Amino acid sequence: MYVADSRGTPAPAVTPEPQAAVPGISPGRRAALAPTVLALGTVSLITDVSSEMVTAVLPLYLVAGLGLSPLGFGLLDGIYNGISALVRLTGGHLGDRLGRHKALAGLGYGLSALCKPLLLLAHTLPAIGAVLALDRTGKGLRTAPRDALISLAAAPEDRGRAFGVHRAMDTAGALIGPLLAFLILRGAADGYDAVFTVSACVAALGVLVLVLFVPGRRTEPAPGAEPVSLRAAFGLLGLRDLRRTSLCALLLGLCTVSDAFVFLLLQRATGIADRWFALLPLGTAAAFFLLALPLGRLADRIGRWRVFLGGHLALLLAYGLLLAGGAGNGHGTVLPYAVLLLHGGFYAATDGVLMAAAAGAVPEEHRGGGLALVQTGQALARFAASLGFGAAWTVWGPRPALAVAAVLLAAAAAACALLRPADAMEAESPESAESAGARAD
């Protein structure tokens, strides 16, 4: 439906009013969302339905369907992480270099779509592991070019909203997927192959929507500009704003306790029954889904860095609640909801918002590579944080470790409040021309 809507209004809806549209200054109406953003949001929604269907039933399939143990395969996981980071940088850079983000994104989505029917053929752990590695390669390949397309299609002052819409649609897919999978399993007992087939069909639909409805324009190099070389891509950190953006993302990422620990700490603080444990990530996703758009809009209005830092304050508050909780049991019923709401809010205020902020710090011809750089930096920082938190837990125990993480997070947020680049929205008038061009195919 979104697709029809987005193409049904071919008017140049994305052309921003010149300087008057600067958030906080402009009163009145906002431009409609760029069709490209809605189309990409639809692609992400559909693709997430497809991939989360598989995710939800895979361990069950291994155990109940194939009689394997998912343990061995869980331990494989770390191997693929390094690959994913490299693939992401490659996807971003190649998209820039060829001027064809859509082609790269399409390749990534296509690769992942191909993996679903392959799951029907893979019956051993090695084969399934290989299929999942391929799927992850596709995911790594498409992320940066896709975000580049979103940032290039949205008017600069609307980027927060554009990423908010995209992330909300993406998360909606993640919430629908498992539901659909279990409905199929209820209808057809042991119908894992039916789940994989439906998932493959849904993934194919996602690729088709991308091919048909996301404009595949080439980014024309600015007159006299050098071609996008690998060297120029490495030189991106020479850009002051991008350097500061990456530094802030890195610094805050280093103080972020990974999801698994948050859920574990929450269970310890409240004594949530084992049977509910698997539902905790859904709570975070639901809050992310509900808050992504409002916080994206807020970011456009009051500044992306403010919202980004505000998101980390929400996380800090969640840490505080976890530290305070568990002492008495009086607030045991409210605590999980409050923590999951803050945790989802943290993602809503940071995930898309960071991309919206980073987009302003990277020139158009390096958009994919620049965004990939920030994402990879953040991902590696969070990985390091996870290792560090694990070590702190070992030495001091969970509560002191969390207290230390909270103090570090507060310090990092304060540092970033000073370090952050100026909100770049106002300095970006030249982009109005290119975003108007985004509607042309």
Add this chain to the structure above:
Amino acid sequence: MTLQRRILILVCAVVLLAAVGVLAVVRASSRADEKNQTQAGGPQITRGEVSLAPDAAGRRIVFRNMAWGPHRDELATVPADAPQGPRTASGVSCLRFHSAAGTGICLQADKGGVQESYRAVVLDAHLKEVSAHPLAGIPTRARVSPGGHLVAWTVFVGGDSYAGTNFSTRTSLLDLRTGRFDASLEDFEIRKDGKAYRNADVNFWGVTFAADERTFYATLATGGQTYLVRGDLAERTVTTLRENLECPSLSPDGTRLVFKKRVAGLSPDAPWRLYVLDLASMREAPLAEERSVDDQVVWRDDKSVVYSLPGDFGADLYALPADGSGAPAPLMASALAPAFLG
């Protein structure tokens, strides 16, 4: 391409893909009926009385029957000396199962609700439910102590995102004599290299019990390494004994462990080989199985072990000498999680 044409293509594709999807679901649900039909050439299965108590008629194997037919996934028995023969199905379904001395532990899916959920059920010798415990994840391992007084099980917690690194296990212990329930082995004190050890990334799985109804062995994973631990239920401690050792299984005479080990140079997707460890000398030797085995073996007697590998209908069982000699021999097709009774 005009907008109309694109929409037309999309509509056609949606219709086509929807048809494929619906067909797949319909076929799967009708095949579920087909799976309820006995497969040609498969083992003969009849409903009957299944007891976990020792039988004067001789040793039996009790297992999860994976052969197609009305009794798929049910516990079934065959005489130990005629494993390929007719099976007797019990009507009780389990994903994982183990039994000893008239006690059974059955990890089963809890039907009802949209989300799948699981529970561990302790069974008496007549397969009557003694107690049930909700599980936090998907069942993978189950064990009963030789005397039937202790049970342990492991679940796999995760699956919220296979693109993430969130993966963990939970191993629970239940003492049927005292009713004492330890929800997670992670609450036990860990002694590693002579010192108390603590880490957030600690995971346990694959318990095997000794005959004293107090000592157990298990796998501990931390810092990217797996260890063999010896546990003491009374002291609530586990002590590391050795590195790179998973899913130990103690021989009936208590002298040896057969386990799976990650062997360097093998594919990271299929890295396991079976080994036997002599507990007195702490010397290990490989068994004669060339394939990667992802299972906790079961001892048939003091000389041979039984384990599962993926097969045409779920899993198949193989038997192998426990001293490194001989070669694997097929024991039963379409069977999983065996236990030897009597």
